[in-house]
Amino acid sequence: MRNVSVNSVLITPLKKIEVIGGDIMHGLKKTDNGFKDFGEIYFSIIKRDSIKAWKRHLQMTLNLVVPVGYVQFAFIDNNGNIREELVGQDRYVRLTIPPLIWFGFKGLYKYDSIVMNVADMVHNDSEVERRELKSFNFLWRKLR
């Protein structure tokens, strides 16, 4: 199995453009750093204090944006290195997650948070690995 470090998770600041009636918020351009291909886009809602973990993809690269709410992400690589990132409307960035990184996320907003994923391939369950929440020795510290 290739070794992919949690350091390879890419963080790209995104622009919000002020518009009367409601802002425009950038997401992903095909010319952007981190873009590989377009396969599918979907939303994953995450409720307050709920955790979705753990999952990793063997082939898919994910581009994640949180336009609503606050989400705590955790990443773990094959060497057991851990990385945490808190992203959302006050830290409006895109996370690019390469294959082979274990990840999970927790909703920290008082309402539902929304994670948008622009994936470079259409969902295919055979390239997804899952583990139980407790299968890593990771503490979901309160970051917010």
Added chain:
Amino acid sequence: MRNVSVNSVLITPLKKIEVIGGDIMHGLKKTDNGFKDFGEIYFSIIKRDSIKAWKRHLQMTLNLVVPVGYVQFAFIDNNGNIREELVGQDRYVRLTIPPLIWFGFKGLYKYDSIVMNVADMVHNDSEVERRELKSFNFLWRKLR
């Protein structure tokens, strides 16, 4: 100028998949009806009772999804035909808007609504035409 009818605006129902911790909401697959190419994805916030209108694209095809809130869309074609669609979390569909259709939209949710656009090309202001809100004889009837 080619004639494109408001009837060519495509409406595609989208799936929500119930998941503990927060639902998964489909958006757009590259194999879906209405998908032409991937250029850019961005969000347009629309505040309650605010209207963004009118705009049309000469080249871009838009794929619009409203994951949060309720948005009233209005479409006008070269022959002056009008079409209205109310979409949002209770009517979770994708709107595919071909070039040359004038469109505008109004926020009907008590909070901000979010319109996601998956465009088949990167934004290029030279292919966008704009008109003042009052330039069409259109009444934003209260649909909700």
